[in-house]
Amino acid sequence: MTYSSVQVATDSVENKYSVILPTYNERGNLPIIVWLLAKTFKENDLDWEIIIVDDASPDGTQEIAKQLINVYHQDRIKLKPRTGKLGLGTAYIHGLQFVTGNFVIIMDADFSHHPKFIPELIRLQKSRNLDIVTGTRYASNGGVYGWDLKRKIISRGANFLASTLLRPGVSDLTGSFRLYKKEVLQRIISVVISKGYVFQMEMMVRARQFGYTIGEVPITFVDRVYGESKMGANEIVQYAKGVWQLFITI
Ligand SMILES: Nc1nc2c(ncn2[C@@H]2O[C@H](COP(=O)(O)OP(=O)(O)O[C@H]3O[C@H](CO)[C@@H](O)[C@H](O)[C@@H]3O)[C@@H](O)[C@H]2O)c(=O)[nH]1
Ligand SMILES: [Mg+2]
16 A cells, blocks of 8 residues: 555545546446546545446447446446436536435546546545545646647636636636535535536536635646547537626626
8 A cells, every 4th residue: 555545545434435427438438447446446445436427328338337337336336327418517417316425526437537636636625624626737737638739729718718707716617527525516516507518617616606615636637549529619609608607697
């Protein structure tokens, strides 16, 4: 056991970490991300479960998920599918209903969010009893690898727009590698109106509105190797509308 895993293991007996993993066409990525997650939790002596929210992926992601349930057991891996592609934000809302842990981790299934950062998210949460800890690509030694210039500009622009207009004081508003206390996630989610990728930004703005404490851990985001991003022009339009909506209502 490493020094860092000893620190995370301290006081972890009563805590359970539930990962909500939204998937759409992630057949190639799912087995390895689940393996890495299981390894990380075991090495750090943490109680865990993974809730896979698959939106009827045509590539057979759900078949892979069922095989993983057989390998890791149904107490650890849960498949909670939906009948169609209903968007990233509502996938978290759906998954949350099935969470049995007292902490929830949300992350992508395509290795852009590496499980190795989870012990750091947990360590920071524990050190200050924070309500939320968010991974950040845009502070300290965080970063993005593998994106072309266009995607980098979109992401930076989206963060700049929302931070300037809404001032939530979080350096990575659109990122989606986060740890929440379950009751905090439930409360914020109950008021969030966004359905797509804009959801992440609204979550931070609402969290500040409620006065929740938010910590940041620098992460490196590496673009996916298998498959394609599901972010399209429509998500960008929805994002801009979402920022404007919050600006005029908050
Ligand atoms: N269930 C479900 N899952 C979805 C959907 N759309 C995307 N996903 C899943 O959500 C994760 C992120 O989707 P990607 O398509 O890989 O997103 P990205 O372009 O890499 O975007 C990343 O950066 C954005 C901007 O920072 C983030 O907002 C986003 O969450 C993600 O981290 C993946 O696990 C993908 O399978 C959906 O409609 N339904
Ligand atoms: Mg991705």
